[in-house]
Amino acid sequence: MSAPFSAPFIITIDGPAGVGKSTLARRLAEALGVAYLDTGAMFRTLALHMAQRLGGAHFLEALPQGPALQSLLEECLFALQGAGAQTTLLCNGEPVGDAIRSEEAGMMASRIAKNPQVRDFLKQAQQGLGLRFSLVAEGRDMGTVVFPGALCKIFLDAVPEVRAERRFKQLQELGEAAALESLIRQIRERDHEDRNRPIAPLRPAVDAHIIDSSHHSIDQVFEAIMEAARQTGRDAPPSCPMRRKDRALSHEESQVLLERGKYGVLALAEAGPEAWPYGLPLSYVLMDGAVYFHSALEGRKVRVLAENPRVCFTVVGDAEAFYERNFTTSYESVMLFGHAVLVEDAEEKYRALFRLAEKYLPEHRDKAEGDIRQSLARTAVYRIFPEAVTGKAKRRKKGAKAL
Ligand code: DC
Numbered sequence: 001m002s003a004p005f006s007a008p009f010i011i012t013i014d015g016p017a018g019v020g021k022s023t024l025a026r027r028l029a030e031a032l033g034v035a036y037l038d039t040g041a042m043f044r045t046l047a048l049h050m051a052q053r054l055g056g057a058h059f060l061e062a063l064p065q066g067p068a069l070q071s072l073l074e075e076c077l078f079a080l081q082g083a084g085a086q087t088t089l090l091c092n093g094e095p096v097g098d099a100i101r102s103e104e105a106g107m108m109a110s111r112i113a114k115n116p117q118v119r120d121f122l123k124q125a126q127q128g129l130g131l132r133f134s135l136v137a138e139g140r141d142m143g144t145v146v147f148p149g150a151l152c153k154i155f156l157d158a159v160p161e162v163r164a165e166r167r168f169k170q171l172q173e174l175g176e177a178a179a180l181e182s183l184i185r186q187i188r189e190r191d192h193e194d195r196n197r198p199i200a201p202l203r204p205a206v207d208a209h210i211i212d213s214s215h216h217s218i219d220q221v222f223e224a225i226m227e228a229a230r231q232t233g234r235d236a237p238p239s240c241p242m243r244r245k246d247r248a249l250s251h252e253e254s255q256v257l258l259e260r261g262k263y264g265v266l267a268l269a270e271a272g273p274e275a276w277p278y279g280l281p282l283s284y285v286l287m288d289g290a291v292y293f294h295s296a297l298e299g300r301k302v303r304v305l306a307e308n309p310r311v312c313f314t315v316v317g318d319a320e321a322f323y324e325r326n327f328t329t330s331y332e333s334v335m336l337f338g339h340a341v342l343v344e345d346a347e348e349k350y351r352a353l354f355r356l357a358e359k360y361l362p363e364h365r366d367k368a369e370g371d372i373r374q375s376l377a378r379t380a381v382y383r384i385f386p387e388a389v390t391g392k393a394k395r396r397k398k399g400a401k402a403l
Helices: 021-032 039-053 057-062 066-073 103-112 116-132 142-146 160-173 180-196 218-234 251-260 300-307 346-360 362-378
Strands: 010-014 035-038 078-081 088-091 135-139 152-157 209-212 263-269 277-283 285-287 290-295 310-324 326-342 380-384 388-394
Touching: 010 021, 010 142, 010 218, 021 035, 021 135, 021 218, 035 039, 035 116, 039 057, 039 066, 039 088, 039 103, 039 116, 039 135, 057 103, 066 116, 078 116, 103 180, 116 135, 116 142, 135 142, 142 152, 152 218, 160 180, 209 218, 251 285, 251 310, 251 326, 251 388, 263 300, 277 290, 277 300, 277 346, 285 346, 290 346, 346 362, 346 380
Parallel strands: 010 135, 010 152, 035 135, 152 209
Antiparallel strands: 078 088, 263 277, 263 310, 285 290, 290 380, 310 326, 326 380, 326 388
């Protein structure tokens, strides 16, 4: 299938251990011709690196903290090479090796994955890769925390017995001894650790396609995932080629304008024959590549967005009328299309509100924390991940007279 997507995009596949995520994510990346990001491999690599540097697995009993932990983490610089099934995850320029695949590395990864500093470090590394590449990103919290604005989110599940049996067969094929009972126990333990940790627990995003693979072949599950991806393609924003291509801004210039812009206008489309278009002025902030805005918990905007989350958001930068042989204007503006999604993650919601306060009243940022905590429960925050962006500018030539 040729990729139906024009701008860089992210598809997330989350789910518990042994559900077939890696095989399916790799296959999907291959079909779409984009890179495959195995985030479990990043946790495993960090765990092995720490064990090596700290003299064995007993470091788990007392993980270093603060700056000591940070400098250990920063010793690992991740990158991606290639695409599809050939994608390679690099750590410090070297492909991560097979040693990360052992059960012990998996268990250590699961333990360090509960540490907020470790998670934060990897989240930033993962988001950094997501800004540069279209990705199929596989893990536990890809759709909920790391790429909440992903174009398409899949959550794969299967009962522990089925997952253990699959793992058992894999190990047999590799000629490794294993007992089915102990694999079931290990999988239950890992599930318990991953689903019950306080930060970024394993759970489906509200807008995820949940696929239970217990009683389906890998091909059937792959077909279901492809269908979800295709639907996303159909729901892609309209393409509206710019007539004056000479005035088009580059992606980077559009980003700068979005970042610098003060206010924007959000256009919503109500459904039904009586519907009117609805455009409203907004304060907003750009964070991790997405536009965030806040709102009351109810009202017209909330009602319309619940029915139809497709939006168009416009920001106008500098604009001026002037005379140059005739009446004309200079302007710069950026327009993006996407789905406005209610932010459910408390930390993300808090961060967006804090960034809004910082953007509009930097001199009062010290009061932001208290004010936000007080109003958090009666405030909604929405995120629009740009699925298509166009920027346009007409610059003023020197010597023209302002009106
Ligand atoms: O998918 P995996 O088995 O390679 O992942 C190893 C461990 O890393 C897993 O038990 C939980 C953790 N992990 C995580 O917490 N978040 C991710 N996005 C990926 C993995």
